[in-house]
Amino acid sequence: MIKSDFPYFANNNTVYLDNAATTQKPKCVIDSQIEYYEKYCANTHRSNFGDANKATQKFEDARKTIKEFINASKIEEIIFTKGVTESINFIASSFAKKFKTIILSSLEHHSNIVPWHMQKRSLGDGLEVVKCNENLDFDFIDFEKILKENPNSFVSISHISNAFGKIHDIKKIIAIAHKYNAVVMIDGAQSLAHMKVDMQDLDVDFFAISAHKTFGPTGVGAIYVKEKYLKDVTAYQTGGATIHEVDFNNSTLLDSPFKFEAGTQNIAGIIGFAEALKFISNIGYKKIESIEIDLYTYLNEELQKLPNIIFYNEIEDSIGSRSFNFKNIVHDDIGILVDKMNIALRVGHHCAQPIMKQLGIKGTIRVSIGFYNNYEDINTLIKALKKAINMLEN
Ligand SMILES: Cc1ncc(COP(=O)(O)O)c(C=O)c1O
Numbered sequence: 001m002i003k004s005d006f007p008y009f010a011n012n013n014t015v016y017l018d019n020a021a022t023t024q025k026p027k028c029v030i031d032s033q034i035e036y037y038e039k040y041c042a043n044t045h046r047s048n049f050g051d052a053n054k055a056t057q058k059f060e061d062a063r064k065t066i067k068e069f070i071n072a073s074k075i076e077e078i079i080f081t082k083g084v085t086e087s088i089n090f091i092a093s094s095f096a097k098k099f100k101t102i103i104l105s106s107l108e109h110h111s112n113i114v115p116w117h118m119q120k121r122s123l124g125d126g127l128e129v130v131k132c133n134e135n136l137d138f139d140f141i142d143f144e145k146i147l148k149e150n151p152n153s154f155v156s157i158s159h160i161s162n163a164f165g166k167i168h169d170i171k172k173i174i175a176i177a178h179k180y181n182a183v184v185m186i187d188g189a190q191s192l193a194h195m196k197v198d199m200q201d202l203d204v205d206f207f208a209i210s211a212h213k214t215f216g217p218t219g220v221g222a223i224y225v226k227e228k229y230l231k232d233v234t235a236y237q238t239g240g241a242t243i244h245e246v247d248f249n250n251s252t253l254l255d256s257p258f259k260f261e262a263g264t265q266n267i268a269g270i271i272g273f274a275e276a277l278k279f280i281s282n283i284g285y286k287k288i289e290s291i292e293i294d295l296y297t298y299l300n301e302e303l304q305k306l307p308n309i310i311f312y313n314e315i316e317d318s319i320g321s322r323s324f325n326f327k328n329i330v331h332d333d334i335g336i337l338v339d340k341m342n343i344a345l346r347v348g349h350h351c352a353q354p355i356m357k358q359l360g361i362k363g364t365i366r367v368s369i370g371f372y373n374n375y376e377d378i379n380t381l382i383k384a385l386k387k388a389i390n391m392l393e394n
Contacts, residue, residue: 002291002372005279015377015384017345020162020321020368022212023193025276029216032275033268044267045241045258059267062274063257066222069277070207071198074227076256080265083221084189085111087208088156090223090260091185092116094236095206099154103146103182105168106132106358107161110351112187116156128153129354136166136313136355140176147180155182159197160190163350163366164313165296165321174204183229189213192277193370194292194319196285199224211269216276220269230256237262288371292319295369295378302382303367306389312359323350323364329392331365337388343381 003009008016008024016024042052044059067078081087092115096102102116106129121127128146131139147153155177160167170186177184185206191197192214199207204226211220225233235242235253239262244252253259280288299322300315308327315322325331335347348363349356356363367381 002283003374006372009372013342015343015380017343017367017369017373017377017381019193019370019373020165020190020213020350020366021346022218023215023370024372025217025272026215026279028279029272029275033217033272036268036271043264055267058271059265062270065274065277066209069192069281070209070224071200072224073200076230077199077225077227079223079225079257079260080270081208081221081223082219082266083210083212084187084208087210087221087223088112088185088187089115090236091206091208091225091233092119092156094234095229095232096154096156096183096185099152099183101126101128101150101153103128103130103143103150103153103155103157103177105130105138105157107136107164107166107168107352107355108156108158109162109187109189110353111189112156112158113354130157132355136161136164137317138168138173140172143173144176144180147177147182151180151182153177153180153182155184156187157184158187158189160194160320161352161355162190162321162368163352163355163364164323165315165318165368166313167317167319169317170204171202174202178203190320192280195289199226205229211273211276214273214276215279216273217266217269220266220273222273225256233260235259235262239263283371291371292369295371295373295375296320296322298375299367299369299378299381302378303385306382306385312364320370321350321366321368323366325361325364326389329389331363333392334365334385334388337391338381338384341384341387343384345381 005026006024007027040051040054042055044056063078067075088111116127131142159170174184183205186204188207189210207224209222212218242253242259242262244254303309310325331347346366350366
């Protein structure tokens with residue numbers, strides 16, 4: 001029923017189970033972007049004619065929609081970026097660089113590891129990593145130990161692991177970090193498609209979000225910056241639309257968010273992003289969560305029946321992604337075979353090589369669901385996996 005809102009499913013009979021990589025887009029998101037290009041295409045915050053004013057209004061309405069959706073306290077706290085990768089790179093270079101120690105979890109995506117290496121940090125030398133146990137649970141004892149030894153640090157941790165679907169208890173992580181005077185950024189790439197996030201309730205300092213993981217367009221995202229830190233974040237790109245005044249000796253910058261949004265933005269994408277969030281609001285997280293928990297449980301039950309399957313975590317405290325391998329079968333081979341049966345899933349390290357190395361594996365088979373998937377998708381997947389296993393075993 002929900003699939004009918006997504007044109008992809010009308011045009012394609014692929015069983016789409018790669019939602020952690022990107023989600024499909026509902027018609028309203030696609031239409032809102034076409035409408036911009038076809039009916040009022042103009043640049044924002046510059047010209048003063050009708051369509052330009054309309055484009056600016058829609059762009060700023062989108063910012064307001066995002067602010068309300070995540071319950072930020074001020075509109076200036078929402079800064080548009082290309083996505084979570086750019087959000088993290090921005091904050092890493094414009095704010096967190098000055099911190100002596102950066103604290104990560106074991107489950108981080110490369111987007112939250114490589115930017116810190118670019119600052120010449122390595123394990124034990126400006127970078128600390130919180131251990132996880134054999135069920136991939138965040139080790140709070142280790143976290144407190146690291147914080148005690150390194151007060152005033154910058155903590156940068158994902159909300160939900162794209163590779164294993166593991167949910168970090170970020171409210172608890174943030175509260176503990178603040179006790180030790182640390183500042184916290186959350187990588188929320190995988191959050192908004194699955195659950196509500198509330199900036200006030202979390203009391204988070206920085207929160208990175210991505211439109212394309214949330215039924216919105218690619219190449220658009222945002223970073224929430226708590227008001228009290230706005231004055232300490234420097235602009236890491238400058239140019240058109242960021243300035244108050246320029247001469248050949250000096251430039252003065254505007255206030256947030258404009259001083260951080262250099263050059264022409266992805267206007268259609270940002271309008272589409274807001275539309276995606278309105279689409280989620282209309283369905284409601286209560287419904288989304290109930291569909292997903294049901295489906296995720298069913299997926300796990302059906303996978304468990306397959307011979308020689310290896311999981312790396314229990315499904316409690318997990319959502320979206322389920323990662324596994326089959327004993328004596330190379331994950332890539334499964335990927336190649338199920339692709340021929342029209343199943344879209346991902347095999348590999350999922351941009352999370354450090355945790356794969358810790359587990360002593362090269363990668364996994366990852367099925368990642370969205371709320372538009374259904375039992376039929378899971379049944380088709382299981383049939384395809386059985387067929388692939390048979391082919392590889394014989
Ligand atoms: C946990 C996590 N962080 C960061 C990213 C990068 O996000 P983006 O594509 O918005 O740059 C991803 C994308 O897979 C992700 O899953």
